[in-house]
Amino acid sequence: MRRDLTNLIDGRAQRPAAGRCLDVTDPATGQVFANCPDSDATDVDAAVAAAQRAAPGWAATAPEQRARHLNRLADLVERELDALAELESRDSGKPVKLARTLDIPRAVANLRFFAAAITQWAGESHATDDRTLNYTLRQPLGVVACISPWNLPLYLFTWKIAPALAAGNTVVAKPSEVTPCTAARLAELVVEAGLPPGVLNVVHGTGTGVGQALVEHPGVKAVSFTGSTRTGAAIAAAVAPKFRKLSLELGGKNPAIVFADAELSDADLDTIVRSGFANQGEICLCGSRLLVERPVYERFKARYLERVRGLSVGDPREEGSDLGALVSKAHYDKVVGCIERARAEGGTILCGGTPVRLEGRCADGWFVAPTVIEGLPGTAATNQEEIFGPVVSLIPFDGDDEAVAIANGTGYGLAASLWTSNLDRAHRVSAQLEFGLVWINCWLLRDLRTPFGGVKNSGVGREGGVEALRFFTEAKNVCLRLR
Ligand code: NAD
Numbered sequence: 001m002r003r004d005l006t007n008l009i010d011g012r013a014q015r016p017a018a019g020r021c022l023d024v025t026d027p028a029t030g031q032v033f034a035n036c037p038d039s040d041a042t043d044v045d046a047a048v049a050a051a052q053r054a055a056p057g058w059a060a061t062a063p064e065q066r067a068r069h070l071n072r073l074a075d076l077v078e079r080e081l082d083a084l085a086e087l088e089s090r091d092s093g094k095p096v097k098l099a100r101t102l103d104i105p106r107a108v109a110n111l112r113f114f115a116a117a118i119t120q121w122a123g124e125s126h127a128t129d130d131r132t133l134n135y136t137l138r139q140p141l142g143v144v145a146c147i148s149p150w151n152l153p154l155y156l157f158t159w160k161i162a163p164a165l166a167a168g169n170t171v172v173a174k175p176s177e178v179t180p181c182t183a184a185r186l187a188e189l190v191v192e193a194g195l196p197p198g199v200l201n202v203v204h205g206t207g208t209g210v211g212q213a214l215v216e217h218p219g220v221k222a223v224s225f226t227g228s229t230r231t232g233a234a235i236a237a238a239v240a241p242k243f244r245k246l247s248l249e250l251g252g253k254n255p256a257i258v259f260a261d262a263e264l265s266d267a268d269l270d271t272i273v274r275s276g277f278a279n280q281g282e283i284c285l286c287g288s289r290l291l292v293e294r295p296v297y298e299r300f301k302a303r304y305l306e307r308v309r310g311l312s313v314g315d316p317r318e319e320g321s322d323l324g325a326l327v328s329k330a331h332y333d334k335v336v337g338c339i340e341r342a343r344a345e346g347g348t349i350l351c352g353g354t355p356v357r358l359e360g361r362c363a364d365g366w367f368v369a370p371t372v373i374e375g376l377p378g379t380a381a382t383n384q385e386e387i388f389g390p391v392v393s394l395i396p397f398d399g400d401d402e403a404v405a406i407a408n409g410t411g412y413g414l415a416a417s418l419w420t421s422n423l424d425r426a427h428r429v430s431a432q433l434e435f436g437l438v439w440i441n442c443w444l445l446r447d448l449r450t451p452f453g454g455v456k457n458s459g460v461g462r463e464g465g466v467e468a469l470r471f472f473t474e475a476k477n478v479c480l481r482l483r
Contacts, residue, residue: 003034005180007043007204008187010050011197016205017042022177027093027325027332028316030364034091036180039205041213044172047201048219051143051170054198059140059168066166067115069195074111076189077104077158084182088153089316091181093325093366094279096317107158107186113448114162114468121469131482138473140168141221141245145214147235148183149227150176150327151282151388157183160224161200163468172201172220174211176227178328180204207231215239222472225249226284229386229412229457236460247461247471249284249453251386252414255407256287256443257397257429260295262419264303268441273307275417275443276392277370280323282331285415285437285444289383290394291403297396304372305351308392311370313356323390325365332366335389339371342382342393347373352390378406386412400429408434413455417443436462 005024006013016037024034037043058066077084084107085099094103125135146160157175164171175183187202203210215223215235222245225235229250239246256275258264264272275287292300316324326332332355339353352371357363374394376382383393397403407416417439420426430438436454439445446452449465461471 002032003181005034005036005184005204006187007037007039007047008190008200008202009043009047010053010201011191011195013188014043014046016040017046022206024091024180025328026090027327028090028362028365030329030366034181036177037204038209039203040209043203043205044210044213044217047172047203048143048214048217050198051172051201052219054196055140055142055170057196058170058199061168063118063121063166066168067119069193070111070115070162070166073189073193073195074108074115076193077111077186078108080185080189081105081108084154084185087181087185088179089324091179092150092153092327093316094282095321095324097319097321098279103152103155107154109448110155110158110162114166117163117465117469118166121466133480133482135478135480137476137478138167138469139476141472141474142169143219144169144171144222144224144472145217145220146171146173147211147214147223147225147227148173148175150178151279151284153179154182154186156226157186159463160226163463164224164472165200167469167472169472170199170201172203172214174203174205174214177204177206211235212238216242220244222246224463224471232459245471247453247463248459249461249463250414250457250459251388251412252284252454252458253289253384253386253410253412254285254287254415254417254435255289255291257291257403257407257416257418258293258296258300259403259418259420259422259425260293261421261425262441263421264300264419268419269303269307271443272419273304273311277308277311277323277390278444280326280368281390281392282327282388287417287443288387288392289378289407290392291397291406292394293403294396294398301350301374301394308370308372309351313367313369314358315362323367323370325362325367326389329366331389332368335368335387335391338382338385338387338389339368339391342373342376342380342391345376345380345382347376347380347382347393350374350394378409384410400425404429404432408432411457414458415439415454
């Protein structure tokens with residue numbers, strides 16, 4: 001039987017006004033298993049109106065009280081961890097073990113982190129002279145829009161709503177229509193946690209049906225968006241004449257750079273492999289360009305390929321599966337098309353390069369073998385455009401300058417990782433890389449206090465820690481002169 005998802009508007013589960021639904025498909029089986037509301041501008045209007053009604057009361061709630069609400073919600077998400085992990089895996093195709101160890105625990109951490117952060121956020125004041133005092137009020141914006149993608153559904157959904165709510169805003173959130181299930185379940189938990197009606201509203205639907213109406217709505221004061229660069233550009237164009245605060249976390253074409261002096265343990269190799277293929281390569285931070293210094297290129301390639309060939313593509317429900325299914329048929333077609341393009345560009349497929357056909361339950365799923373390509377210059381489309389799948393391109397280089405030139409030589413600038421035993425080189429190269437995040441001898445280690453975001457076509461603005469709280473508040477300076 002299909003699950004029937006609903007919107008959350010004004011604290012109540014609601015069907016879309018027009019009564020239409022979208023199919024939600026399990027990418028591992030190709031079977032439709034849920035109905036997602038195909039909402040439109042009428043539902044967005046209702047959600048924004050509810051959020052506007054709730055805004056003054058929520059803004060006036062003490063930070064400790066808001067933190068209590070978020071912590072209660074975190075407790076409920078934790079209580080449901082296994083069920084949410086299974087749901088996330090079914091909705092997105094990711095291995096359930098990844099959802100259980102990364103996605104859902106991180107959703108809990110996001111809620112708890114911002115619950116704590118808002119109670120610890122110190123104000124600023126400046127005495128200009130002995131009679132003049134300035135202090136800065138950080139006031140909530142009002143109603144904010146949070147729009148999230150399909151690759152880390154609940155993880156990124158909570159990464160936005162947690163700071164927005166902690167800072168005293170009310171929220172209208174739109175999860176991806178491709179993976180709406182865990183956000184719909186979270187909405188039920190929000191009611192159970194006792195969040196006042198209208199403080200968090202969740203409206204499901206397409207980008208054109210809901211997303212566009214939401215970002216253009218006159219009642220929305222800020223838009224926090226994570227998704228593709230193309231959609232980010234459309235939102236930026238729509239929002240610019242309205243002078244709204246805008247945070248854009250977009251695509252990437254991230255390099256992992258291996259210098260000849262890197263002393264790579266087996267665990268390091270595993271991390272480098274993971275950095276390309278975790279979540280089927282569908283993480284914005286995955287390294288899809290693997291730059292290797294020429295003296296160690298062949299030796300590294302042999303060790304690397306041995307590991308990649310050992311990855312198992314399988315039923316996401318099986319604990320032994322390292323890679324599950326790609327999120328949708330459309331995305332699968334895109335990734336397979338990118339591999340064909342790499343062949344046409346003259347690339348050599350060192351491993352993978354083909355769809356994977358599984359038996360039984362997953363016979364109709366959308367699986368692709370982890371694929372490693374070599375022989376393409378940094379300027380090839382394969383090395384320039386985001387693929388967002390289990391595809392890594394090996395690129396040899398000579399020396400720091402060439403590594404930096406190739407790494408910086410795309411339109412994107414989200415994340416880079418570099419592997420070296422030379423501390424001077426590590427710091428020098430980090431400073432030269434045009435990326436918002438750089439990892440040295442590691443990947444995906446995240447301290448939630450640190451700024452997160454990209455440069456160039458990877459976005460504008462920063463999330464994380466006080467950056468997020470700053471985004472979701474307006475600074476007002478009050479200047480007082482003693483008589
Ligand atoms: P997408 O841009 O297609 O969709 C993202 C969200 O925007 C969805 O909820 C979608 O319905 C909505 N949307 C689509 N058109 C819209 C419009 N005109 N107005 C408002 N909303 C609209 O992205 P996706 O395919 O869901 O996600 C994959 C992309 O997200 C990749 O490019 C990936 O790199 C990027 N991503 C970036 C980060 C980051 O932190 N930088 C994190 C995860 C994913």
